Amino acid sequence: xxxxxxxxxxxxxxxxxxxxxxxxxxxxxxxxxxxxxxxxxxxxxxxxxxxxxxxxxxxxxxxxxxxxxxxxxxxxxxxxxxxxxxxxxxxxxxxxxxxxxxxxxxxxxxxxxxxxxxxxxxxx
Numbered sequence: 001x002x003x004x005x006x007x008x009x010x011x012x013x014x015x016x017x018x019x020x021x022x023x024x025x026x027x028x029x030x031x032x033x034x035x036x037x038x039x040x041x042x043x044x045x046x047x048x049x050x051x052x053x054x055x056x057x058x059x060x061x062x063x064x065x066x067x068x069x070x071x072x073x074x075x076x077x078x079x080x081x082x083x084x085x086x087x088x089x090x091x092x093x094x095x096x097x098x099x100x101x102x103x104x105x106x107x108x109x110x111x112x113x114x115x116x117x118x119x120x121x122x123x124x
Contacts, residue, residue, distance in 0.1 A: 001026050002024065002025070002026040002027045002098060002112075002113040003024070003025045003026055003113075003115075004022055004023070004024050004096050004097070004098060004113055004114060004115035005022065005023050005025075005115055005116070006020060006021065006022045006094065006095065006096050006115040006116065006117060006118040007020070007021050007022075007023075007118055008020040008021050008118060009093075009094060009118030009119045009120045010119075010120070010121070011121040011122075011123065012086055012120075012121070012122055012123075013122070013123055013124075014086060014087055014088060014122055014123065014124050015085060015086065016086050016122070017082070017083060017084045017085075017086065018083050018086065018120060019080055019081065019082050019083070020036070020080065020081040020083070020094055020096075020118060020120075021078055021079075021080055022034070022036075022078065022079045022080075022081075022096030022115055023076070023077060023078050024077045024078070024079075024098065025077065027098070027113075028074065028077060029072060029074060029077050029078070029079060029098065030053060030074045031053065031100075032053060032098040032099060032100060032113075033050060033051070033052050033053060033098070033099050033100070033101060033102060033103045033104055033105075034050060034051055034070075034072060034079045034096065034097070034098055035047065035048075035049065035050030035051075035070075035096070035097050035098075035099070035103075035104050035105075035111065036048040036049050036050065036070060036079075036081045036094060036095065036096055036097075037094070037095045037096075037097060037108060038090075038092035038093065038094045038095065038120075039092055039093050039095070039117075040091060040092040040093075043092075045095070045108050046061065046106075047061055047104070047105075047106035047107075047108075048060070048061055048064055048068065048081070048094070049061065049064060049068055049069075049070045049081065049104075050070060050103050050104030051070045051071065051072050051079065051103060051104075052102060052103030052104070053102075053103075055071075055072055055074075057102075057103040057104070058070055058103070058104075059103055059104040061106075063089070064083075064090075067083065067084050067085045067086075068081060068082065068083050068084070069081075069082045070082075079096060081094065081096075083120070086120075086122045087122060088122050088123065088124050089122075090120060090122050091120060091121050091122050092119075092120060093117040093118065093119050093120075094117060094118050094119075094120055095114055095115055095116075095117045096114075096115045097111035097112075097113060097114045097115070098111060098112060098113045099111035099112050099113075100112070
């Protein structure tokens with residue numbers, strides 16, 4: 001059984017930064033492509049960014065390129081989402097997910113395991 005637990009969400013003013021963490025147990029993250037999705041109220045879940053198994057490849061949604069960065073620490077079985085220059089449009093629940101496809105599919109159905117999410121609220 002694979003479990004993913006996100007943390008690091010919270011409330012921040014526009015222009016601020018947050019770093020989300022996702023700790024995985026039951027399977028080492030080095031075996032998976034690890035990604036972040038988000039879902040705002042009334043909207044579909046959308047791909048944010050991800051990192052491939054060997055950490056060589058990263059991919060991001062156009063809306064976050066240059067502001068967000070995904071990284072991984074395989075020794076800690078943890079991935080991170082560094083979010084800078086946050087805007088109110090970034091307000092959402094953020095989810096990490098793991099899958100066996102290469103980096104990075106933007107389809108949520110391609111990922112086998114999901115965390116419970118962590119909420120990010122950005123105020124103007």
